[in-house]
């Protein structure tokens with residue numbers, strides 16, 4: 526996949542754009558401690574943090590309304606509040622840098638351009654939660670990012686910003702980088718914890734939730750890279766300043782990675798609540814005439830052009846359209862594209878990445894993929910479009926241990942219902958109008 530960079534102007538429509546996460550993204554060598562410090566890095570590591578009680582930091586983050594940027598949008602302060610006080614066990618912080626969803630490429634840019642902001646956010650979070658040991662779980666393929674991260678950690682240790690008694694305070698923190706093996710399911714927080722512990726990366730049943738019993742049986746907070754990178758700003762400037770951006774229920778800014786039929790693909794930090802059409806203009810404009818848009822990563826139900834035109838980039842607007850903001854990966858496509866082929870790319874991905882633990886997901890994703898392949902190859906029959914939907918309907922309603930099943934079903938359900946004529950057109954190409962490829966001979970779950 527092409528890795529697009531940061532393409533954002535400082536202002537848009539006469540208004541300053543937020544630079545909470547991306548402040549150093551276009552500063553040359555901003556990933557080096559010396560340069561980062563010249564631009565204000567680690568300003569919180571001193572009285573701003575250590576003169577306050579940990580619960581005050583949790584309260585400030587809760588007040589800011591910051592929501593998790595890994596996909597689910599769960600309020601961060603609320604999640605932190607689930608960690609038991611005095612649990613009698615260590616509390617772990619685990620950063621989810623497994624980013625593997627098609628179209629999502631913001632976290633790898635964060636790690637490349639400003640690893641010190643993540644480290645600073647981890648120190649603030651670790652202090653708030655009483656964490657002594659923290660992990661960053663990074664997708665295995667992200668080798669350049671892992672090297673940059675390790676270099677940044679070395680710099681931070683050498684400067685006394687990590688390890689024993691950080692910056693002369695009574696707080697100590699160690700951070701370890703754990704390299705994954707490139708499985709999408711290890712981005713799911715309990716699959717990630719299993720993998721971190723050295724087990725097969727398969728999700729665990731919840732409850733217990735990780736905040737109560739996670740890594741090594743101890744309370745564990747799993748947060749996305751971008752989520753934690755917003756924390757230093759909130760600690761330094763306060764919840765009110767953070768709420769200057771965004772909407773009442775979706776405060777702050779968010780990184781969006783946009784690809785597809787757009788003139789300047791890349792990563793942008795914009796206030797939540799921005800209309801999608803304005804965002805497209807900011808990213809250089811749409812290429813061709815809009816047919817539809819995947820608004821929040823490959824699991825997010827697709828929007829039609831008309832829905833996209835009235836949608837804004839916040840959690841509430843997209844849930845009112847029965848879609849989601851997810852990881853903030855926006856993929857508009859134009860009328861020269863075939864939605865059936867777009868869906869095929871997604872079903873192939875989900876069939877390949879299902880961990881195989883739960884029958885509806887393991888069998889269903891593979892089955893859908895084979896029916897769709899047959900249809901595209903001219904072997905589809907009457908009823909196959911309904912079959913696709915009914916199969917997806919069976920692994921959608923949380924009949925599985927984790928949310929992979931629903932996330933794999935939503936694209937199928939939404940593409941089929943919103944772009945049905947495109948599917949029917951493939952069947953019309955088959956003169957027999959009944960499936961002429963026997964799927965029974967194909968091994969179920971052919972990809973895992």
Ligand SMILES: Cc1cc2nc3c(=O)[nH]c(=O)nc-3n(C[C@H](O)[C@H](O)[C@H](O)COP(=O)(O)O)c2cc1C
Nearest residue numbers: 593594595621623624625712713714748749752928
């Ligand atoms: C199949 C699947 C894959 C996921 N992949 C990621 C991922 O790559 N990165 C991430 O931060 N969250 C991912 N999540 C969400 C995590 O389970 C979890 O909600 C998140 O890391 C919590 O952090 P947040 O509250 O800061 O968003 C995934 C969830 C599922 C179901």
